[in-house]
Amino acid sequence: METIESDVVIVGGGPAGCTCALYASRADLKTVILDKNPSVGALAITHQIANYPGVSTEMSGEALLTLMRDQAVQYGTDYRRAQVFGVDVSGDWKTVFTPEGTFKARALVLASGAMGRPASFKGEADFLGRGVSYCATCDGAFYKGREVAVVGVNKEAIEEAQVLTKFASTVHWITSNDPKKDDAHAQGLLASPNVQHWSQTRLMLIEGNESGVTGIRLKSRSKDNEEGLTVEGVFVYMSGSKPITDFLGEQVALKEDGGVVVDDFMATTSEGVWAIGDIRNTPFKQAVVAASDGCIAAMSIDRFLNSRKVIRVDWVHS
Numbered sequence: 001m002e003t004i005e006s007d008v009v010i011v012g013g014g015p016a017g018c019t020c021a022l023y024a025s026r027a028d029l030k031t032v033i034l035d036k037n038p039s040v041g042a043l044a045i046t047h048q049i050a051n052y053p054g055v056s057t058e059m060s061g062e063a064l065l066t067l068m069r070d071q072a073v074q075y076g077t078d079y080r081r082a083q084v085f086g087v088d089v090s091g092d093w094k095t096v097f098t099p100e101g102t103f104k105a106r107a108l109v110l111a112s113g114a115m116g117r118p119a120s121f122k123g124e125a126d127f128l129g130r131g132v133s134y135c136a137t138c139d140g141a142f143y144k145g146r147e148v149a150v151v152g153v154n155k156e157a158i159e160e161a162q163v164l165t166k167f168a169s170t171v172h173w174i175t176s177n178d179p180k181k182d183d184a185h186a187q188g189l190l191a192s193p194n195v196q197h198w199s200q201t202r203l204m205l206i207e208g209n210e211s212g213v214t215g216i217r218l219k220s221r222s223k224d225n226e227e228g229l230t231v232e233g234v235f236v237y238m239s240g241s242k243p244i245t246d247f248l249g250e251q252v253a254l255k256e257d258g259g260v261v262v263d264d265f266m267a268t269t270s271e272g273v274w275a276i277g278d279i280r281n282t283p284f285k286q287a288v289v290a291a292s293d294g295c296i297a298a299m300s301i302d303r304f305l306n307s308r309k310v311i312r313v314d315w316v317h318s
């Protein structure tokens with residue numbers, strides 16, 4: 001598998017990650033953004049953003065994010081779609097693991113936002129890593145010719161279910177609300193021959209034994225009783241409001257509220273690792289705050305990597 005080296009690797013391509021990448025690239029640092037999905041972060045799902053300074057009040061969050069990403073790429077950022085499932089922050093070179101390859105950098109920036117959730121379905125935590133997964137691109141190939149369930153109706157659930165149709169014999173798609181009729185991706189998924197849709201249905205329990213998941217129990221709104229389904233994998237895609245830190249293990253300190261601890265320079269308790277944006281569980285979760293964090297981290301990283309005593313400004317004197 002590919003190993004890519006850079007000065008800075010950023011996990012997450014929201015406003016925090018893209019701003020950090022813009023400043024780092026302009027400081028001539030080789031910078032990579034790893035983003036699991038540009039459509040599912042907090043800014044990406046914001047219908048209209050009327051309070052980001054300097055842009056049209058009619059602009060959608062997704063359009064603003066596209067502008068931010070394009071600007072970073074224009075200055076040299078290497079933007080890649082990849083879901084990070086682990087990091088190793090020991091030593092001078094930080095390592096980031098994704099299904100697409102391994103990334104090594106002298107500075108690691110955590111910018112994965114706060115759209116996560118604690119495992120809340122019965123059995124979800126018990127079988128995490130033993131049949132329960134949050135990443136079809138990481139784990140889909142394990143389920144070749146087997147039956148799996150996908151839970152959720154957001155864009156990520158739809159894209160990940162599409163990935164699973166390439167491997168699984170049947171993908172049971174469980175949605176508590178119906179997907180939108182004008183959502184071409186959802187309708188495309190429903191048209192796949194190996195997708196069975198369980199409309200207006202809730203996941204009640206994930207069952208299994210010492211080898212892993214063996215089945216699930218479902219409750220349809222139109223039926224009185226629960227019913228059982230035999231599956232070996234359950235892929236859960238529900239959004240919440242918890243900082244996404246599951247890929248970190250216990251390698252950086254977290255606050256009691258789950259946010260990453262940082263100092264004034266956005267540096268975490270682990271040298272060479274910064275955290276920016278909603279992953280800090282800031283009291284004021286706003287795009288402009290996330291962008292500001294990204295700027296601070298990039299300037300601090302420039303000083304760290306180049307052993308500068310002072311922060312170098314990024315403006316043109318004329």
Ligand SMILES: Cc1cc2nc3c(=O)[nH]c(=O)nc-3n(C[C@H](O)[C@H](O)[C@H](O)COP(=O)(O)OP(=O)(O)OC[C@H]3O[C@@H](n4cnc5c(N)ncnc54)[C@H](O)[C@@H]3O)c2cc1C
Nearest residue numbers: 012014015016036041042043084113277278285286287290
């Ligand atoms: C519904 C809603 C409306 C909002 N409205 C406004 C508003 O009007 N004005 C305003 O200023 N703010 C608004 N906010 C808040 C604002 O969107 C957030 O504060 C901001 O987007 C945080 O930026 P971020 O970069 O930290 O995280 P995010 O924007 O959430 O981006 C995080 C990125 O990390 C990626 N990621 C996550 N996990 C991984 C992983 N394991 N590997 C790789 N990539 C990963 C995600 O795919 C995503 O692209 C709103 C938020 C929501 C939810």
